[in-house]
Amino acid sequence: MSMKQTVLVTGADGFIGSHLTESLLEAGYKVRAFVYYNSFNSWGWLDTLPKEKLSQIEIFAGDIRDPNGVREAMKGIDVVYHLAALIAIPFSYHSPDSYVDTNIKGTLNVLQAARDFNTSRVLVTSTSEVYGTARYVPIDEAHPFQGQSPYSATKIGADRIAESFYRSFGLPVSIVRPFNTYGPRQSARAIIPTIITQLLSGSNEIKLGSLSPTRDFNYVKDTAAGFIAIAQSEMTIGEEINIATQQEISIGELANELIGQINPQATIICDEQRLRPEKSEVERLLGSNEKIMSLTNWRPKYSFKDGIAETISFLRGNLDRYKTDIYNL
Numbered sequence: 001m002s003m004k005q006t007v008l009v010t011g012a013d014g015f016i017g018s019h020l021t022e023s024l025l026e027a028g029y030k031v032r033a034f035v036y037y038n039s040f041n042s043w044g045w046l047d048t049l050p051k052e053k054l055s056q057i058e059i060f061a062g063d064i065r066d067p068n069g070v071r072e073a074m075k076g077i078d079v080v081y082h083l084a085a086l087i088a089i090p091f092s093y094h095s096p097d098s099y100v101d102t103n104i105k106g107t108l109n110v111l112q113a114a115r116d117f118n119t120s121r122v123l124v125t126s127t128s129e130v131y132g133t134a135r136y137v138p139i140d141e142a143h144p145f146q147g148q149s150p151y152s153a154t155k156i157g158a159d160r161i162a163e164s165f166y167r168s169f170g171l172p173v174s175i176v177r178p179f180n181t182y183g184p185r186q187s188a189r190a191i192i193p194t195i196i197t198q199l200l201s202g203s204n205e206i207k208l209g210s211l212s213p214t215r216d217f218n219y220v221k222d223t224a225a226g227f228i229a230i231a232q233s234e235m236t237i238g239e240e241i242n243i244a245t246q247q248e249i250s251i252g253e254l255a256n257e258l259i260g261q262i263n264p265q266a267t268i269i270c271d272e273q274r275l276r277p278e279k280s281e282v283e284r285l286l287g288s289n290e291k292i293m294s295l296t297n298w299r300p301k302y303s304f305k306d307g308i309a310e311t312i313s314f315l316r317g318n319l320d321r322y323k324t325d326i327y328n329l
Contacts, residue, residue: 013044
């Protein structure tokens with residue numbers, strides 16, 4: 001890499017985006033961070049970075065749905081990591097328009113600008129949810145897509161538009177498809193923080209939806225490293241690539257593991273409102289990581305045990321940021 005390549009991270013204020021921003025900074029890139037403009041002037045999780053790190057990041061506040069702001073942010077950029085998205089599945093049941101505007105139109109805005117500016121690499125963030133419930137495992141990149149929620153449907157749409165820009169205009173696009181990422185800074189609506197924060201707040205009853213689904217959990221620093229490895233390889237252009245550990249754990253097993261570590265007295269209660277509609281629940285996600293391992297030098301570095309320990313310690317220190325007594329959509 002030529003020293004000081006300038007990269008843009010959209011959704012840099014979010015969970016994965018803030019970790020990726022930090023990792024890119026540590027790897028010697030000049031980082032422009034696209035954060036969601038809001039009247040509180042909040043930069044999301046970037047606000048929690050030490051001052052000396054934050055001073056090295058160029059912050060751009062905008063709205064991914066606005067093509068003009070996106071163009072402005074893309075000027076002079078070598079590589080764009082496009083992570084800005086609406087991601088909560090339950091919220092997509094009642095507000096699907098916002099998912100179409102943010103996930104599909106937002107991605108189109110990034111692709112259009114990249115095409116106009118001849119951006120050298122475009123990484124579009126997908127999700128394992130595009131596969132729906134596994135028809136076979138491990139799920140490789142040839143697995144069929146299934147829109148099991150409005151959220152996953154918009155991510156399928158965004159992926160296909162990204163593919164079309166590669167095929168139609170030769171835009172150097174890579175579609176990055178992380179399986180379930182977890183770790184410090186993850187929002188309370190995700191399963192691991194949901195369980196940990198309920199346990200840490202002293203609750204003896206852990207409210208969960210379905211316990212049978214399995215997930216393939218990536219520690220967030222491994223996910224961030226996967227993005228960078230994909231951007232550094234020429235062989236990943238025009239490809240869609242899973243980031244996965246190729247190991248699965250059920251929500252029930254996960255809950256019991258966390259209960260054992262934090263409060264062995266706790267029991268699990270099924271909370272009806274947390275159950276997804278039957279045809280919408282993705283029962284099994286177990287990703288193949290053969291492709292990323294063959295096209296890049298990426299290897300997962302964190303064991304599930306170590307990742308969970310770091311996550312618990314972060315949540316313990318930041319419990320005041322989490323609303324543990326409600327169901328977070």
